[in-house]
């Protein structure tokens with residue numbers, strides 16, 4: 557008999573197809589799966605269980621998903637730089653590439669993954685789709701990252717960014733890193749999966765991209781990439797190929813429902829139409845787009861066109877409640893229209909849309925029987941009434957990661973009463989600080 561667990565008495569936001577919210581709700585879990593969702597009394601009457609999470613006066617939500625993260629990014633917080641980059645491409649050429657990505661080694665990657673993954677759990681994020689960008693740390697960098705994430709008990713889809721920026725040899729080494737990782741992890745049940753990954757049309761040639769597409773199809777994984785984060789990629793493709801980036805991807809047969817395109821800030825309506833036709837998935841990163849002066853993606857228009865758009869932190873501000881809040885507000889401001897991006901749509905982006913974006917809609921994203929038990933309990937008690945009708949407006953507008961009390965991933969309690977059970981938080985913080993100092997050395 558697998559271990560059983562019940563979450564009882566909370567206001568349960570299921571995000572099931574009927575979007576039911578259950579007062580004094582109950583969830584019964586066996587092993588890694590949700591077996592029954594109902595009222596607390598129904599669960600108590602029908603089942604006995606080994607362990608219980610009391611969610612009285614609390615809100616219970618599906619674990620949030622981050623569909624675009626860079627775990628190592630946590631080591632750059634407060635990093636001293638002599639001069640702020642003046643453009644998006646300046647951010648890459650003067651900062652991220654030489655000062656961060658090219659300097660990362662395995663120990664920095666391991667500790668960065670631990671520290672950022674720890675923060676994910678504490679903020680109610682139970683699954684991250686990550687891109688590791690560290691050309692001098694392969695082979696074996698993804699294995700190091702996976703070990704840290706498994707130790708934490710977080711769910712993740714890991715990928716290594718293959719790019720011809722450094723050299724062709726390095727790009728192929730990156731492809732191999734992903735391919736081997738995908739073959740090893742995707743065949744088995746577990747917290748960790750892999751995905752193929754490339755950078756952009758300005759750092760990868762069409763022949764290279766074609767071959768990555770072929771391998772991804774062969775191994776049955778999707779491809780995670782950055783798309784038009786700044787105007788630079790759009791302009792580069794127009795000058796070099798006389799095409800927009802998505803038109804180029806379409807021409808080389810790259811696009812499909814397993815493509816996860818992050819950012820899409822400068823993606824034009826004619827590209828959105830191609831993406832809709834190919835069912836390409838989008839991950840929206842409003843906060844990091846602001847940080848690099850990139851702009852504001854046309855997200856309401858993409859949703860209107862029928863694209864699946866999820867949310868990502870980009871490894872920048874990693875509290876997904878903050879990313880939801882930015883998504884809720886920024887598009888209202890841009891379009892001067894308070895009716896766009898209602899709270900329920902934004903919450904869908906962080907849960908069910910993200911699950912679809914990473915190809916896991918049958919397993920996570922909602923609290924439903926048969927799905928993996930990835931569940932978060934929030935201690936959110938507002939000074940006004942909290943009802944099934946207004947709970948999402950409350951959470952998207954006023955909640956934050958500090959409200960997270962209990963976190964269940966794959967049926968296991970990994971955070972209880974706000975404390976992470978799987979690692980020593982203080983030790984992780986100290987190690988992260990040491991590795992940040994190594995990364996910053998000489999700057």
Ligand SMILES: [Zn+2]
Pocket residue numbers: 624625626782818870
């Ligand atoms: Zn990114």
